[in-house]
Amino acid sequence: MGALSNRNKSLAVVNIKKDIILNHELVPKHEILSEEEAKKLLEELNITKKQLPRIYASDPVAKILGAKPGDIIRITRKSPTAGESIYYRVVVKG
Amino acid sequence: MTKAKKKTKSADVNEGGNTIQIRLPKRYEEEISKLPKKEQEKWRKRYLEMLYDVGEAIGMVAAHSISEPATQTTLRAYHAEGRVQLVTTKGLPRLIEIFDARKVPSTPSMEIYLDEEHNNKEAAKKIAAEIKETTLEQIMKEDSIDLMEMKVELVVDEEKLKEIDMELEEVAKIIKKNLRNAEVRVEGGNKIILESKKEEVSIRDLQQMRVKARGVQIKGIKGITQVIVEKVGDDWVIRTLGTNLKKVLTMNGVDPTRTRSNHIFEVMKLLGIEAARNLIVEETLRTLREQGVDTDERHVMLVADIMTFSGVVKPIGRYGVAGEKASVLARANFEETIKHLTNAAASGEVDDLKSIFANVIVGNLPPIGTGMFKLGIKEE
Structure with a gap:
């Protein structure tokens, strides 16, 4: 009983944190690209994964998404100049 | 350096007989769609004309656009001392702090917004008293x-x-x-x-x-030495000296979506690299605007993107962006010339003369602007 309630408590804390991180004004929308999308993107831009900007797998948002090294994350930023701009980062170890 | 494309609706523009497809940013497209049809084409073309050409040295333009006005602000920076408010670092010292990616800012500070229920003077004062150490x-x-x-x-x-x-x-x-x-x-x-x-x-x-x-x-919360309650627009805001975002965000009555600190590394650890990037842009622009400098946002955005390229916030300078360039000659050109050259010689490094600096040093045409292109012959 004691162990279970403890576990529930820690889960609740994680959930609150998750909501806070994802809903914060400074955090834009992150999504993991599917393998096909990633391949298409690299072809379209004519680059390799190594040339993309990076994000660590231990990054709070990447952690929430469950991103693994090698995944590409699409970031939809709110931009004061363009309204909305799209950026990509490749997940690296760390 | 790869810059992600600004993707949105595409537009066909006729240029010199060839139809080329370009994508306009969302906001621009929205503005254009309000115009009469005849005008729209003209403004799409205008957008194309205003774009930087391929090969333009935008990093250099950004560097000039930020640092020239920044030097002008030095004289005005110290005149806010002695006022009845929180004295946070402003002007050139703050800019240097941001671009050097200091682990701890000299005056860490938070801006705490409150949720609807607590958005009044009494509640704000009560929360402020709870926060103060x-x-x-x-x-x-x-x-x-x-x-x-x-x-x-x-x-x-x-x-x-x-x-x-x-x-x-x-x-x-x-x-x-x-x-x-x-x-x-x-x-x-x-x-x-x-x-x-x-x-x-x-x-x-x-x-x-x-x-x-x-x-x-x-x-109270450890590290928060001063609190001030202020009204900004319609909101009651608590400004603090000292930060502890982790604790404050989970506090009752605090609006966790808008509350922020000026501590870039704290935000990076708590909210991720993208949040840190946005904070760098925000803090830099705020510092510049306070001094009456109206540098374009795009320059600052470029710098922030480069600082966060590797997944952590790196300083612009000897131990960061400039000191980690791939080209030996580019590094030697910046600072500590002898150190870089001797190390490169000892470990047998090769410079493939792809960087601008390296080409200037050896007297080649640097790969910017028209220098980026080479003539090729198609063998039949």
Whole structure:
């Protein structure tokens, strides 16, 4: 009983944190690209994964998404100049 | 360096007989769609004309656009001292701090917004009092060591105790938690007595206990030394000196979506690299605007993107972006020329002359602008 309630408590804390991180004004929308999308993107831009900007797998948002090294994350930023701009980062170890 | 494309609706534009497809940013497209049809084409073309050409050295333009006005702000930076408000670092010193990616800013500060229910003066003041760190020393009248009975006497100021809305018993409890080898008890209306649990007590032990007790945090969040409640527009905002975003964001009454700190590394650890990037843009622009500099946002955005390229915030300069360039000659050109050249020679590094600096040094045409292209012959 004691162990279970403890576990529930820690889960609740994680959930609150998750909501806070994802809903914060400074955090834009992150999504993991599917393998096909990633391949298409690299072809379209004519680059390799190594040339993309990076994000660590231990990054709070990447952690929430469950991103693994090698995944590409699409970031939809709110931009004061363009309204909305799209950026990509490749997940690296760390 | 790859810049991600600004993707949105595409537009066909006729240029020199060839139809080329370009994508306009969302906001621009929205503005254009309000115009009459005839005008729309013209403005799409205008957008194309305003774009930087391929090969343009935009990094250099950004560097000039930020640093030239920044040098002008130096003279104005120190005139805010002595006002009744939080004195945070401003002007050139703050800019240097941001671009050097200091691990801790010289004046860490938070801007705390409140949720709808607590968005009024009374609630804001109450939350501010809860946040501010109070140590025992701040609510104490005097402390003394009684050598006859080998104990420490702490006399608490009752008025100050009322101010922070606490009972003497509660204070004693907190001290007990923090000082493990001390017997704590309350005596009279305003005295707290500390006695050591050790059998043989030296004066030194008592002295240590006294110093430790002074620093015990009675209330608030650690590290937050000053709070000020202000009205900004329709909102009541609490400004603080000192940061602890992690604790504040989970506090009751705080709006966790808007509350922020100016501590870039704290935000990076808590909210991720993209949040840190946005904060760099925001802080830089705010610093520049305060000084009356109207540098374009795009320059600052480029710098922020480069600083966060590797997944952590890296400084612009010797130990960051400039010191980690792939080209030996580009690094040597920046700072510590001899160190880079000798190290490169010792480890047999190769410079493939792809960087601008390297090509300038050897007298080649640097790969910018028209220099980016080579003539190729198609073999039939």
